[in-house]
Each structure stands twice: as C-alpha cells, then as structure tokens.
Amino acid sequence: MALASMVLVQLGLAVSVGLLDRLGAQGTAWLRLFWAGVILLVLVRPRLRSFTRASLLTTVALGVVTAGVTMLFMAAIARLPLGTASALEFLGPLGVAIVRGRRGTKVWPLLAAAGVLLLTEPWHGGTDLVGVGYALAAALCWAAYIVLTQRVGDDVAGLQGLAVSMPVAALVATLVAGPAVLGQLTWQLLLAGIGLAILLPVVPFALEMLALRRLTTAAFGTLMSLEPALALLIGLLVLGQVPGWAPVAGIAFVVAAGIGAERTGARAAAEHSTDEAREPVPAP
Numbered sequence: 001m002a003l004a005s006m007v008l009v010q011l012g013l014a015v016s017v018g019l020l021d022r023l024g025a026q027g028t029a030w031l032r033l034f035w036a037g038v039i040l041l042v043l044v045r046p047r048l049r050s051f052t053r054a055s056l057l058t059t060v061a062l063g064v065v066t067a068g069v070t071m072l073f074m075a076a077i078a079r080l081p082l083g084t085a086s087a088l089e090f091l092g093p094l095g096v097a098i099v100r101g102r103r104g105t106k107v108w109p110l111l112a113a114a115g116v117l118l119l120t121e122p123w124h125g126g127t128d129l130v131g132v133g134y135a136l137a138a139a140l141c142w143a144a145y146i147v148l149t150q151r152v153g154d155d156v157a158g159l160q161g162l163a164v165s166m167p168v169a170a171l172v173a174t175l176v177a178g179p180a181v182l183g184q185l186t187w188q189l190l191l192a193g194i195g196l197a198i199l200l201p202v203v204p205f206a207l208e209m210l211a212l213r214r215l216t217t218a219a220f221g222t223l224m225s226l227e228p229a230l231a232l233l234i235g236l237l238v239l240g241q242v243p244g245w246a247p248v249a250g251i252a253f254v255v256a257a258g259i260g261a262e263r264t265g266a267r268a269a270a271e272h273s274t275d276e277a278r279e280p281v282p283a284p
Helices: 002-044 053-077 082-089 091-100 107-120 129-155 160-184 187-211 217-223 226-239 245-264 269-278
Strands: none
Touching: 002 053, 002 082, 002 160, 002 187, 002 217, 002 226, 053 082, 053 129, 053 160, 053 187, 082 091, 082 107, 082 129, 082 226, 091 107, 091 129, 091 217, 107 217, 107 226, 107 245, 129 160, 129 187, 129 217, 160 187, 217 245, 226 245
16 A cells, blocks of 8 residues: 555656646645645535544644645645655654664665665756755654554544545645645646546545555554656656666665665554554434
8 A cells, every 4th residue: 555655656656746837846745736636525524523622633634734745845846856855755754763663673764765865866966955955854754644644543444534634625725725726727737636636635545554554663654665667667668757776776775775665664563452442433
C-alpha cells in the first residue's frame, strides 16, 4: 500500500506540473485539496460521534499539516527538479525514522540519508535556496503528517479521519490561496481538478493511513526513502529531467534502505491490541 501510494503521489505531482503555469503552485495545490475534500465528504460521510474530543482535535491538526505539506511542496517543485525536491522533503520521514526507530534498525535511515545526499548533490551549488526552503518546510509538515496519520488511523475506524482532515486541509488552502485563484478558474480546470484529486491526494493518502495501521512510524518513514528514487524515475520518463551518475547511485542506497525498513517494520501484535482498545465503539 505504501509503495502504491508513492507511485501515485509522484505521478500526481508530475501531472500537476502542467498546471503550474496556469494556476501557480498555490492554486494547483488548492485545486487538488478542494476536490479531495469534497470527494471524501460525499463518499465517506463522516460521523462526528465516531470521534472523541482528543481524536477530533488530532484529525483537525492532521488537516492543517496536510495543507502545509501539499502547498509547500508544490511551491518547491515550481523551483526545483522533482527528484531533488522529493529528496529534500524526505528528510521529514527520515527524521521520524531516526527518532522512533528501534535499536538495531537505525542503519536503514543512515543508508537512506547517504542516498538522499547523492540525489541532491549539494556540492554542485547553484540550487534555488527559496525552493530548498519550501522543500524543507514541507519535510517538517510531512514528519508531523506521518505521526498524526497513524494516530488518527488507530483512533478512528475506516477512512472517517481522512474524511474530516481533508476538508480541513481544503479550508486552510482556501483561506491561504483561494482569493488569488478563484478568478483564474475555468470549467476545464475545475473538471481536470477532479481527476487530479483522485490521483493525488485521495487514493494515496487513504493507502498511507491503512499502511500506518500495519507499520511503525519509523519503518514507514524509512520506506518513504523510495519516493525520491521514484520521483527521479518519473521526472525522467514524464518530464524529461535527466539525472547524473550520483542520483542514480542514490537510488541504490534508498532502495536498499526501503527494503530493510519493510523487513523490520511490522507493528507488534500488542501494539495493535492497544490501538483497538482505544477505538471508540459506534453507537447502535
């Protein structure tokens, strides 16, 4: 599920690049989040009685960081190659993996970090520093997103949490970018936004929430090391962004780290039992 999510995310980002000239980074992010919020509200129809006060607050916080990671990363890929921006954003999941990893598993984040260094090639210089800043801010939001997504997925059954967090993200994006974007919209762009929202974020974020019910946050964070490599490949195939030898070597490092994380990252049965005990019982 995590791998499928990563592929869809990178395809969605590659397709989104074509809208940047029409709506800008913030407008493109808003269009995706707006339709994602509408789609999940209609399909899932969340029941607020399924939430405790704490889980509802956590879900709202998840919506805020979802808006942050989406809008900041779109701003980053407007200035940086897709592979470079994804590698910098991966520092967020990498941080989660290092902080929350069990003893004996920290070799995978370190191996992934070496791969990210090769992917970004900072020794060449000339990188857009504003774009780097956006990508690093997105990394912080992504780290919070992983932790909060697992908590919401454990506390709230099904996709109820996502059906609340995504409309919250859409509202935040509307407050930030809506006034500047609404005047540029056409019916064609609105309809294109529906398909784009399904590709990213509706299906990938649902898969990530389900995956985080089965993986530790440390393992999931390290498994995300595959995403910069996927971004590099899709950037080459879809956008014609040709990598050098160092990024190709970086792919080998992050793939090895991702495989290692997957093999050691299943959540313990006791942890599942604790999570299930916390889940509220629906009203009859």
